[in-house]
Amino acid sequence: MPKDEYQSRAFNIVGTRPIRPDGIDKVTGKARYGADMTAPGMLWGAILRSPHAHARIKSIDTSEAEAMKGVKAVITRADFPKLDLDPGMADILDNSMAGEKALYDGHAVAAVAASSKSLAYAALDAIKVEYEVLPHVVDVDLAMKPDAPVIHAARQDETVPEGLSENVTSRSQYGHGDPEEGFKKADLVIERHFTTAATHQGYIEPNACLAQMGADGQGDLFVCTQGHYMVRDTCAEILGLEAGKLRVTASEIGGGFGGKTHIWMEPVALMLSMKSGKPVKLVLTRDEVFRATGPTSSSSTDIKIGMTKDGKITAATGTFRLQSGAYPGATAFLSAMCGFAPYDLEHVRTEGLEVMTNRPKAAAYRAPGSPMAAYAVESVIDELCQKLDLDPLETRLKNAAREGTKSAYGPTYPAIGLEATLKAAQEHPHWTAPLGENQGRGVACGFWFNFGGNTSVNLMVNPDGTVSLSEGNPDIGGSRASMSMMAAEELGIPLDQVRCVISDTGSLGLNDVTDGSRVTFAVGLATIKAARHAIEIMKTRAAMKWGIEPEAVDWVDGAAVPAGPNAGKFPPMSIKEIAAIAANTGGPIAGHCEANAEGAGVSFATHMVDTEVDPETGAVKVLRYTVFQDAGKAIHPDYVEGQFQGGAAQGIGWALNEEYIHDEDGRLLNAGFLDYRIPVASDLPMIEPVILEIPNPGHPYGVRGVGETSIVPPLAAIANSVSRGAGVRLTSLPMSPPKIRAAVKAG
Amino acid sequence: MVAVRLWGSLADLAGAPEVEVEAATLGGLLTALERDYPALKPQLDRGISVSIDGRIYNDGWSTPIAEDSEVVLLNRLTGG
Amino acid sequence: MSRIHVTTTINGEETDFLCEPQQTLLDVLRDDLDMTGSKEGCGSGDCGACSVILDGRLVCSCLVLAPEAEGRSVETIEGMAEGDKLHPLQQKFLEMAALQCGVCTPGILVAAKNLLERNPDPTEEEVRYWLAGNLCRCTGYDKIIRAVMETAADLRGAA
16 A cells, blocks of 8 residues: 555544644734735735726726825736736736726726825725726626626637527536436426525635835735735736746735635735835725625526435436626536535436626635535425425435445545434434424535645754744644644654744745645645655664664654664664754755645535524524534544534525625625624524544545535525424525515415 | 546537547546547646546646546536 | 824823824724734724724724724733733633634634623623624634633633
């Protein structure tokens, strides 16, 4: 078996719950987030944004703003270099600063840098933009119609069938078997249409950066992002810079959830710095965050599922339409892949369609594409169970995918943990706890892929024997803790002997974005390999000291020891003792790993929730919530639990409250936390996390990603509990009080 | 020869839900697909993921593929 | 623009600063006094990341004009630990992993400290409603509520 495959072992540090190394700075206010950095001579940047959902920009007059005292730079799209960019890169530039058209309410059209924040905003007021307002469309179904206003012409790829609006840019189809034949074998077939609203990732830290470009083409950028290498490479490409000359440092990051895997305003800050010759700090307001960054796609879905009266699914089909905002690139293909992934189906067919609208460019949001698909699929399965009088957990178990199942998206599964989550749910006291009037219990399953990807890690053994660990993925949920733990485990040294830092782009090889729940898996794998590399070097150094062959040295409990009686009799040589003779035995000791970690394991969860509906107001109270998820191996269980709980809370918000609301002119009406209401502490109960550990065969410790799967089941779990408690089945999210009240009144 | 399963849109372009190509590695597979099924080139250029025996790969050209490996092309995965 | 001279007490130390009349207390703390522990999550009093104590009262510093701090006492996250000695809430948040990204943490700690000073024995519901003005998007609040409840119990036991 290759050494990077899973091997069962006892752990000393992995699986314990130490205090995270970055914790002190975060509870004392010392940690530096995106907006917390300053530079000598720094200017303040601000961005002027379109008030129109769709408009041709006829002219921009910046002369008055430029003449203001203290204003050091004013830029429009005309200031950016005209390069031959591929379409995806051109879109990123156009989204950062509009070209011929403003494509959504909030699209950037100009920017300023001034000596104070108040002056920067005053200068924005002095910029005159003349617009020709164009017809707009924000609804995904309307945007697909042949007569819909077209956001961009000629962006369809070869997969799109004839007869649809040019706004439809891509189509994906998955599945196998013959669903029409399968439906004939069903005792009951249910077909439903579902919609979900666009929701924002809602990270509490607005996007922020500090840019400093020199006249020599060298620059520095301090930015809150999920991927500073991505920021470097993208900004360099669209600004015509060389990547090696731009050093990007990731700040502490105040939440991202996928929303900070993209470029929003970093090129604007760099351009303002270039033009002014000064460092420029650019911090978005909450209004700008809502209007111009991220939300996830709204969706429109058709699901049809057939079931026998004893609960076997005979066939299933789904069409998932996701709006991508003003540019191509939604994740409807992931909806089409994930929706039926939990089930073993003989006949299944799915279709994903991606549709442009006059909304901000859609961004990844935690398992992008999967929650809305699971909402629709799991709702129909639950309705089938209700109508056929079947137990919802038993029925899911009966149809559950397991090792050897051909998945709905094609491949055959290796060892997976869905059954384990369902069985754990059945055995949990929550499942049999009594319910009161207007209360219901819902369950739902969810699936997510998890990724690996490009990863670089350095592990340096310092002269005093302590260890410095460098990784290149922003720490969004405790990864410095988990990496330090894996390094200490592998080296056999106490945890406090390891300090992990997040390196800038100039100090460590490429690292892919912190996304796809990849970090604990891929960076963990690279950390373990870097530690093993350092151990090999240290064994060589001990062998040199002892005058024996390196092959005759083993590594046990943080020390080199002779391998067996024939190697000679020497006392163990600790990492400190080896570090002390490093200069005499060949120089500094450092292990490293640069790899494209592939083969991440897929992840499943089952959620169970009790809700109570107030029939008078339509308000839903979440009473009890339990998450059952396979983590492979929980390195730091506290932070695995935190991912389960946080994902569930975001899903609850998506199910009950959160939505982008536009007026008839396509303007966003609720661009603030008062009117876009994310769950607050008094909205939620405790969320019980149940961690299951079915080892991922592709990781030495068995780790699977855990960050995203937890947002997949809650939408349906809540809908199913409301249906069972209040007797109404809603097919449109969010299930806000007016909608539920109307449904209850209609009976 | 290795049997390669295609997702629906690609199956339409290639004319079959499963095609066979001569390849012993992921890199060889991509080269052979582009050569033998030029209609797939636009999607191959945009990027794909490949499931080999149930594990998903994106890039590694040297990833081995056996004659009896289960190979499934997938849309290029992205995450949050 | 003429600037206003303000004399105030921040974390027990008399401090003075010049500010523009429309500047918020949060802006002055962060941009002029280099106290960036208070965070701006919304600028409209909806998220609580900028929570400070003004003359004993919990407020969003983004909703307080800086000149209003004249002659008053401001307590921020920077004043919560005494030197190297963390406040029991800070210590408990670390031990119970009651933070993930940490950007809401200063505001939540300031708010929770103010709660426990007013009510040393809050129910879970009282903690949840007191902290309802402090948004956290990472944790689902579970570990935060538990950490506040446990700290309150510890402090009662020690008293």
